[in-house]
Amino acid sequence: MEIKLRYYGQLQEATGKSEEIISKHFSTIGQLNDYLMKSYPKLENHNYKIAQNNIIESYNNPLIGNRIDLLPPFSGG
Amino acid sequence: MEIKLRYYGQLQEATGKSEEIISKHFSTIGQLNDYLMKSYPKLENHNYKIAQNNIIESYNNPLIGNRIDLLPPFSGG
Amino acid sequence: MNKKIKNIFVEGPITPSSIAKSIENHQTKSMIGAHNIFLGQVRADIIGKKKIIAIEYSAQIEISNQLCHEIREAAFLKYDLTCMHIYHSIGKVKAGEICFFVFVSSSHRSPVFQSLEKIVNEIKDRLPIFGKEIFDDKTYQWKVNN
Amino acid sequence: MNKKIKNIFVEGPITPSSIAKSIENHQTKSMIGAHNIFLGQVRADIIGKKKIIAIEYSAQIEISNQLCHEIREAAFLKYDLTCMHIYHSIGKVKAGEICFFVFVSSSHRSPVFQSLEKIVNEIKDRLPIFGKEIFDDKTYQWKVNN
Numbered sequence: 214m215e216i217k218l219r220y221y222g223q224l225q226e227a228t229g230k231s232e233e234i235i236s237k238h239f240s241t242i243g244q245l246n247d248y249l250m251k252s253y254p255k256l257e258n259h260n261y262k263i264a265q266n267n268i269i270e271s272y273n274n275p276l277i278g279n280r281i282d283l284l285p286p287f288s289g290g
Numbered sequence: 291m292e293i294k295l296r297y298y299g300q301l302q303e304a305t306g307k308s309e310e311i312i313s314k315h316f317s318t319i320g321q322l323n324d325y326l327m328k329s330y331p332k333l334e335n336h337n338y339k340i341a342q343n344n345i346i347e348s349y350n351n352p353l354i355g356n357r358i359d360l361l362p363p364f365s366g367g
Numbered sequence: 368m369n370k371k372i373k374n375i376f377v378e379g380p381i382t383p384s385s386i387a388k389s390i391e392n393h394q395t396k397s398m399i400g401a402h403n404i405f406l407g408q409v410r411a412d413i414i415g416k417k418k419i420i421a422i423e424y425s426a427q428i429e430i431s432n433q434l435c436h437e438i439r440e441a442a443f444l445k446y447d448l449t450c451m452h453i454y455h456s457i458g459k460v461k462a463g464e465i466c467f468f469v470f471v472s473s474s475h476r477s478p479v480f481q482s483l484e485k486i487v488n489e490i491k492d493r494l495p496i497f498g499k500e501i502f503d504d505k506t507y508q509w510k511v512n513n
Numbered sequence: 514m515n516k517k518i519k520n521i522f523v524e525g526p527i528t529p530s531s532i533a534k535s536i537e538n539h540q541t542k543s544m545i546g547a548h549n550i551f552l553g554q555v556r557a558d559i560i561g562k563k564k565i566i567a568i569e570y571s572a573q574i575e576i577s578n579q580l581c582h583e584i585r586e587a588a589f590l591k592y593d594l595t596c597m598h599i600y601h602s603i604g605k606v607k608a609g610e611i612c613f614f615v616f617v618s619s620s621h622r623s624p625v626f627q628s629l630e631k632i633v634n635e636i637k638d639r640l641p642i643f644g645k646e647i648f649d650d651k652t653y654q655w656k657v658n659n
Contacts (some may be wrong), residue, residue: 221573222643223655268573282573288656289601289642290553290613298427299497300509323387342512359427365510366496367456367467387533394609397557404550417600463540484626
């Protein structure tokens with residue numbers, strides 16, 4: 214399954230990219246996150262939320278979407 | 291003693307004038323008010339505050355100023 | 368507390384362009400992070416079969432400006448505000464036009480939210496300003512604040 | 514609740530003249546009696562020896578607009594509001610310029626005061642918007658909301 218990953222704000226520096234497409238299978242958002250933490254060890258120094266198909270999800274939720282966004286702390290306004 | 295009286299808002303209708311100068315002596319604001327109520331019976335139907343030399347005063351205060359304003363309920367904003 | 372007493376009254380409505388000008392004047396004050404603006408607009412209330420088309424404001428100008436000065440100085444003492452601007456119309460303001468403008472600024476948002484409503488309410492409660500509501504049939508009634 | 518989701522983002526700063534235009538657009542709505550406007554302005558904070566000269570905003574646009582829509586609809590249900598307008602900058606906004614605009618209107622003043630701070634806080638807390646603070650020496654840091 215193809216997953217489009219987008220990295221926002223300071224996470225673009227932690228990963229060295231703004232987006233990428235990976236072809237892998239994960240049962241949960243948390244499993245995907247474990248994979249990303251291994252791929253980009255600098256992510257460990259960051260807080261972020263993960264959105265799946267434009268909805269912010271918890272790590273226990275099943276991974277069913279194909280668009281995943283990593284969102285660092287919000288600082289609008 | 292000359293007292294300049296000014297009437298604001300609907301009190302101009304109750305008294306039929308916007309200002310006048312009277313030459314009389316009153317010890318307190320309240321005494322002046324009694325006199326005005328007699329002169330303009332329609333004032334009885336109105337709530338108002340009395341200011342003396344640009345300060346809103348209570349009826350017990352001595353009348354020492356020469357500028358008196360009758361102020362109906364405030365409705366700014 | 369020896370600041371000069373400002374005149375809050377402007378003849379006729381407060382225009383959107385004058386509000387824009389006031390906002391623009393704050394863009395050089397680079398320590399400001401938050402503005403909060405209250406605008407009072409004349410409502411075309413319908414009472415029975417009559418509609419309000421304008422309010423004609425009068426005021427005891429000296430007392431109003433003095434009390435507004437006190438309200439302003441007390442707010443500066445109580446809240447961490449950078450700027451405060453207050454204007455009220457005198458004379459005729461048509462329905463839909465703006466008659467009252469209170470503008471507070473601070474480095475952060477809490478002080479502007481904490482202060483603005485209180486300043487607005489104090490001005491409405493304490494300043495001797497009188498509104499004559501003009502109906503579309505040329506009759507009128509005196510405005511009552513609730 | 515089937516209203517169209519609005520795009521709150523504007524490229525670059527929110528100008529005083531666009532704010533004036535927005536105020537002016539409400540002058541035909543003659544049942545409005547009170548407006549309350551919040552403006553967020555980029556502060557030239559000094560950190561160490563460096564000064565912030567701009568913030569560059571980015572956002573997850575779709576999520577931000579969707580959540581803002583929910584915040585807006587919930588506020589309309591909870592408060593007696595006539596109008597609500599929300600804009601946030603995307604891209605570069607210089608110190609002193611306005612990056613955030615929330616405008617609520619009602620027939621009376623209580624609903625605008627009750628609602629505005631909550632709407633502003635919810636937007637700041639919930640919308641995935643990211644501010645990159647640019648210093649005068651061209652270094653930067655990521656903005657943290659407190």
